[in-house]
Amino acid sequence: MDGKGNPTPYLLVVLMLISVGTLFLSGCIDLGESGKVDVIITIEPQREMVERIGGDLVSVDVMVPTGQSPHSYSPLPSQLLDVAVADVYFMVGSGVEFEINHLSTLREQNDDMVVVDCSEGVEILEFGEHHEEEAEESHDHGTEDPHIWLSPGNYRTMAGNVYRALMEMDPDNEGTYSENYEAYIEELDALILELEIMFEPHDGREFLTYHPGWGYFGDDLNLTQMTIEEEGKKPGPLGLAALIDQAREHNITVVYVEPQFDTSSAEVIAESIGGEVVQIDLLAPNYIENIRDVAVKIEGGFGN
Numbered sequence: 508m509d510g511k512g513n514p515t516p517y518l519l520v521v522l523m524l525i526s527v528g529t530l531f532l533s534g535c536i537d538l539g540e541s542g543k544v545d546v547i548i549t550i551e552p553q554r555e556m557v558e559r560i561g562g563d564l565v566s567v568d569v570m571v572p573t574g575q576s577p578h579s580y581s582p583l584p585s586q587l588l589d590v591a592v593a594d595v596y597f598m599v600g601s602g603v604e605f606e607i608n609h610l611s612t613l614r615e616q617n618d619d620m621v622v623v624d625c626s627e628g629v630e631i632l633e634f635g636e637h638h639e640e641e642a643e644e645s646h647d648h649g650t651e652d653p654h655i656w657l658s659p660g661n662y663r664t665m666a667g668n669v670y671r672a673l674m675e676m677d678p679d680n681e682g683t684y685s686e687n688y689e690a691y692i693e694e695l696d697a698l699i700l701e702l703e704i705m706f707e708p709h710d711g712r713e714f715l716t717y718h719p720g721w722g723y724f725g726d727d728l729n730l731t732q733m734t735i736e737e738e739g740k741k742p743g744p745l746g747l748a749a750l751i752d753q754a755r756e757h758n759i760t761v762v763y764v765e766p767q768f769d770t771s772s773a774e775v776i777a778e779s780i781g782g783e784v785v786q787i788d789l790l791a792p793n794y795i796e797n798i799r800d801v802a803v804k805i806e807g808g809f810g811n
């Protein structure tokens with residue numbers, strides 16, 4: 508260009524820089540010593556999609572351990588060390604308190620960690636936007652409902668985001684990820700169909716749970732979630748009395764409780780309506796099996 512002869516080495520360096528830059532931009536990662544993609548997830552239900560799609564190519568650490576609530580948990584120092592060596596953080600992305608409160612701390616541990624929002628493509632609703640009882644409108648204070656993963660349809664979308672991120676970060680193993688993803692999606696679709704058939708005869712029914720986690724699940728199946736807890740609080744005596752009336756009105760005989768919460772008020776209601784308390788888990792690691800288990804329990808509560 509300047510006529511002084513040999514631009515080739517300079518050009519070569521420029522070309523090399525461009526290709527390195529492209530690799531970086533496309534999120535391609537160096538798998539480091541473990542030789543695996545080191546993944547951080549927020550809650551256990553995300554584990555199945557990551558482990559099924561990633562197979563032996565991923566290693567997963569969860570931030571909110573079993574038995575803890577993602578609404579209140581803080582990471583331990585040992586967990587921050589896991590984050591420091593992680594390749595990617597798969598956030599739920601729907602406003603889970605743990606993520607709102609701790610994302611910046613997690614990022615501070617590791618500048619290179621790719622952060623993927625798994626809720627991309629999922630419609631996040633406010634509590635009051637689900638199929639809900641009029642008397643439950645007190646939930647509707649413009650708060651977004653973070654429990655998106657409990658709809659298998661949403662979970663399918665989240666799995667797609669995990670799949671695309673793994674393909675981009677580790678394109679050498681594209682074939683494996685694709686095969687795993689297709690197989691897993693087939694199982695999820697079978698679950699979705701199974702639930703639709705199961706709940707078809709119960710169109711429009713109400714079910715009563717302690718924690719307001721099952722709104723998206725209900726929306727998928729045209730069921731209405733009624734909840735005991737309101738805005739993370741136990742009901743007072745008046746609220747409790749109103750709930751007992753409503754439960755009677757809707758022929759509710761089962762009160763569903765989530766093991767992460769103190770559910771003494773559920774016992775009170777169950778006793779008053781001559782019903783029973785049944786446990787359902789919104790944070791179990793084995794997703795498909797757990798959702799099927801919950802569905803069977805909720806369907807069982809509808810009687811004939």
Ligand SMILES: [Zn+2]
Pocket residue numbers: 578654718719720
């Ligand atoms: Zn919750």
